[in-house]
Amino acid sequence: xxxxxxxxxxxxxTIRTEVMAGITTFLTMAYILAxxxxxxxxxxxxxxxxxxxxxxxxxxxxxFMGLYAKLPLALAPGMGxxxxxxxxxxxxxxxxxxxxxxxxxxxxxxxxxxxxTNLREKIVDVIPASLKKAISAGxxxxxxxxxxxxxxxxxxxxxxxxxxxNLSSGSALLASIGILITSVMLIKRVKGALLFGIxxxxxxxxxxxxxxxxxxxxxxxxxxxxxxKFEWDHILSKDMVIIVFTFLFVDLFDCIGTVIGVTSxxxxxxxxxxxxxxxxxxxxDSISTAAGAxxxxxxxxxxxxxxxxxxxxxxxxxxxxxxxxxxxxxxFFAPLFLAIPAAATTPVLVLVGxxxxxxxxxxxxxxxxxxxxxxxxxxxxxxxxxxSDGIVLGHLSxxxxxxxxxxxxxxxxxxxxxxxxxxxxxxx
Numbered sequence: 001x002x003x004x005x006x007x008x009x010x011x012x013x014t015i016r017t018e019v020m021a022g023i024t025t026f027l028t029m030a031y032i033l034a035x036x037x038x039x040x041x042x043x044x045x046x047x048x049x050x051x052x053x054x055x056x057x058x059x060x061x062x063x064f065m066g067l068y069a070k071l072p073l074a075l076a077p078g079m080g081x082x083x084x085x086x087x088x089x090x091x092x093x094x095x096x097x098x099x100x101x102x103x104x105x106x107x108x109x110x111x112x113x114x115x116x117t118n119l120r121e122k123i124v125d126v127i128p129a130s131l132k133k134a135i136s137a138g139x140x141x142x143x144x145x146x147x148x149x150x151x152x153x154x155x156x157x158x159x160x161x162x163x164x165x166n167l168s169s170g171s172a173l174l175a176s177i178g179i180l181i182t183s184v185m186l187i188k189r190v191k192g193a194l195l196f197g198i199x200x201x202x203x204x205x206x207x208x209x210x211x212x213x214x215x216x217x218x219x220x221x222x223x224x225x226x227x228x229k230f231e232w233d234h235i236l237s238k239d240m241v242i243i244v245f246t247f248l249f250v251d252l253f254d255c256i257g258t259v260i261g262v263t264s265x266x267x268x269x270x271x272x273x274x275x276x277x278x279x280x281x282x283x284x285d286s287i288s289t290a291a292g293a294x295x296x297x298x299x300x301x302x303x304x305x306x307x308x309x310x311x312x313x314x315x316x317x318x319x320x321x322x323x324x325x326x327x328x329x330x331x332f333f334a335p336l337f338l339a340i341p342a343a344a345t346t347p348v349l350v351l352v353g354x355x356x357x358x359x360x361x362x363x364x365x366x367x368x369x370x371x372x373x374x375x376x377x378x379x380x381x382x383x384x385x386x387x388s389d390g391i392v393l394g395h396l397s398x399x400x401x402x403x404x405x406x407x408x409x410x411x412x413x414x415x416x417x418x419x420x421x422x423x424x425x426x427x428x
Contacts, residue, residue, distance in 0.1 A: 002015065002318065005067065005317075006018075006066060006067070006070055006316045006317035006318040006321065007070030007071075007316045007317050008315075008316040008317075008318055009315065009316070012315045013313055013314070013315045013316060015318065017312070017313040017314070018072075018313075018314055018315070018316055018318035018319045018322065019318070019322050020191075020192045020195055020312055020313070021072060021309035021310070021312035021313055021314025021319040021322075022072075022309060022314065022318065022319045022320065022321065022322025022323040022325075022326065023195055023322060023323075023326060024192070024194050024195040024198070024308050024309050024312045024314075024348070025072070025074050025303075025305060025306055025308050025309030025312075025314070025319065025320075025323045026074075026322075026323045026326035026327065026330075027195065027198045027199075027340060027345065027348075028194075028198070028305040028308040028309075028345045028348050028349065028352075029058075029074060029076060029303050029305040030330065030337050030338070030340055030345075031150070031340075031342055031345065032054060032058060032076045032077060032079070032303075033051065033054055033055060033058075033327075033330060033334065033337065033338060034338050035079070035082075036050065036054045036076075036077045036079075036082055036297065036298075037050035037051045037054055039082045039083060039085075039086050040082055040085065040086055040097070040297065040298065042086050042087075042090075042091070043085075043086050043090040043091070043096075043097040043100070044096075044097060045097050045225070045226050045296070046221075046225040046226060048221030048222075049221055049222060049223045049224065049225045049226045049227075049296060050226065050296070050297065051220070051221060051334065052220045052221050052222070052223050052331065053223050053226060053227075053292075053295045053296045053297045054076070054077055054297060055220070055327055055328070055330055055331045055334075056223075056295060056331075057075075057076065057077055057288065057291070057292045057295055057297050057300050058074075058075065058076035058077070058324070058327045059324045059325070059327035059328045059331075060288075060291075060324065061075040061076075061284060061285075061287075061288035061291075061292075061300055061324075062074045062075050062076070062320050062321070062323050062324035062327065063320070063321050063324035063325070064284050064287075064288070065281070065284045065302075065317065065320045065324075066316075066317035066318065066319070066320030066321035066322075066323075066324065067317060067321065068280050068283070068284055068317075069277045069280035069281050069283075069284055069317065070277060070280075070316060070317035071263070071268075071276075071277055071280075071281065071316070071317060071320065072262075072266065072306060072309050072310055072314035072315060072316060072317070072319035072320050073258075073259070073262060073281065073302050073303075073306045073320055074302070074303050074305065074306045074309070074320055074323045074324070075284070075285065075288055075300050075301060075302050075303060076300065076301070076303055076327075077292060077297045077298050077299065077300055077301075078251065078254065078298065078299050078300065078301030078303075080250065080254070080385075080386065081247065081250060081251060081254075081298050081299040081301065082297075082298040082299075084246065084247070084250070084298075085097075085100050085104070085298040085299075086100075086298075089103065089243055093239065093243075095234075095239070096231060097226075097229075098229045098230060098231035099231045099233075099234060099240075100243070100298070101226075101229060101230060101231075101293050101296065102230045102231050102232060102235065102240075102293070103240060103243045103244050103247060104247060104289065104292065104293040104298055104299050105230065105290055105293035105294065106235075106240075106244050107244050107247040107248045107251065107289060107299065108286055108287070108288075108289035108290025108291075108292070108293060108299075109290055110244065110248055111248065111251070111252070111282070111285065111286035111289060111290075112283075112286040112287065112290065114252075114282075114286075115279065115282040115283050115285075115286050118279070120252070120256075120278075120282045121278050121279060121282070122414065123252070123256065123418060124256055124259075124260070124275065124278060125274075125414070126412060126414030126415050126417075126418055127256075127260075127391075127395065127418075128370075128373075128395075128398055128415070130363050130364070130370040130371075130373065130374045130398075131373060131374060131377055131391070131394050131395060131398060132260050132264065132269075133264070133359040133360070133362050133363050133374065134359075134360075134363065134373075134374035134375070134377040134378040134394060135257045135260045135261050135264075135377060135378070135387075135390070135391060135394075136260065136261040136264040136265060136356050136359040137356060137357050137358075137359050137360045137378040138257075138261075138377055138378030138379070138380075138381035138382070138387070138390045138394075139257060139258065139261035139262075139304055139307070139353075139356055139381065139387060140261075140307075140352070140353040140354065140355070140356030140357045140378075141353060141357070141378060141379075141381060141382040142304070142353075142381040142382045142385075142387060142390075143304050143305070143307065143349045143352060143353045143356075144349055144350045144352075144353030144354070144382075145353075145382040145385075146349060147175075147342075147345065147346040147347075147348070147349030147350050147353070148175070148346060148349075148350065150342035150343075150345075150346060151171045151172055151174070151175035151342055151343040151346040152165040152166070152170060152171045152172040152175075152343075153165050153167065153172045153175050153176065153346070169208075170208070170209075170210060171210050171341060171342065171343040172343070173208065174201060174204060174205050174208050174210045174341070174343040174344070175201075175343040175344075175346035175347065177201065177204060178197060178198075178200070178201030178204070178343065178344060178346060178347035179346070179347040179350055179351070181197060181200055181201065181347070182194065182196075182197030182201070182347040182348065182351060183347075183351065185197060186351060192312065194308055194311060194312050194347075194348045194351070194352070195312065197347050197348060197351075198340065198344050198345060198347075198348060199344075201343065201344040201347060202339070202340050202341065202344040205341050205343060205344060210341050210343055211339055211340075211341050211344070212339060212341075213335070213336070213339045214335050214339070215335035215336075216333060216335055216336045217332060217333060217335070217336075218332065218333070218334045218335055219332070220331045220332065220334075223295060223296055225296075226295075226296025226297075227294070227295060227296055228294055228296075229296065230293075247299055249388065250386075250388050251285075251289065251299050251301055252388075253387065253388035253391045253392065254301055254302075254386075254387045254388050255281075255282070255285055255301055255302050256391070257381075257387040257388065257390070257391050258301075258302045258303070258304045258306070258387065259275060259278070259281055259302060260275065261304065261307065261356060262302075262304070262306045262307050262310055263275050263276075264359055265307055265310050265311065265355065265356050265358075265359075266310045266314075266315060268315075281302070285300070285301065285302060288300040289301075304387070305349070306320075307352045307355075307356060308348050308349070308352050309323065311351075311352050311355050360378070368401075369398075369401055369402050369405055369407055369410070372397065372401055373394050373395070373397040373398035373401060374394065376390075376393055376394050376397045377390050377391060377393070377394025377395075377397075378390065378394075380393050380394070392422045395415075395418060395419060395422060396419055396422055396423070398415075399411060399415060399416065399419045
């Protein structure tokens, strides 16, 4: 029954492995329970209600993914998209958070239309094979950079943009210790090394003053203050069109990039480049975005941290379902789960990033028409702090380099159309 329900293949994985993988994925992305309410609350939204909604819109879509798409992919309100929601739409443009939620809802409906018509699958199919491999590597660099930045190992620098933080104390020291411990466990092939790495690093953080436990149990606040709070007054305005398009664009290519990267790492991509259950993945993503707007949060997206569970051996929907159940548990034990510091998840993000870099070996670096666009793609993901920007610039460079080099036969109509869509994004 379990094999049929979650698509579990006994030749590839076990129930224990899937459970461990699901818990690992949860622990690496549990930070969203603290960060999403904090960001969106700056718009005037109720922080308590945002916590409950963030939990529910992480748990339910992830369980839906496990049961419907049967893949180890987790979803939650997307980072970057929540910042655009709060800081750009509400603070810079001056619109209410109700207006922003309306834009997210409309984006979800457009996504659903693109999914039903198979346009999202066609977009994935026209991305060149070398770029698909570069996307996986780029996401590896991206999540490693996120981990190092969140722990203070990498810090802002006015002169050089980034520089090395203070490794002698605090989060940066804890993250460094965690990377060493987790690395040794990986080398020694300890089962569940990534999960144990998070837990051990969290415990070490107590005497270092980085891990703070403020309680164990809490009653979830009501979502009534933000539930179904839409504003339709400016639905036909130019700003609404631009905002919906921006949400749509970033979510579309973040999702595509993450799905390609994680499924490639799990060796799920078929020889012809096809990704299994791609339509189901996109269906879950689009429905979850629309439902998330109704519940009162920004765009729900597939999380790149799913790669942590995949690297623990997760290969079926059971991994995602366990992750979703962990989120539901967190609804009542928020202080306990929120005590896990960012520094404790940094080792996992860094080491998973390393593992995802393996796809670079499959790129033909002797063919510059393939190597240069691939390099642009995986280099610019961490440097622009955006998966979608890396994909856009990688694809555009692929088109222009091959076109100007006389290799136009390699290019298809679909590639040209996708490039035109990318150019429109820059013009807007």
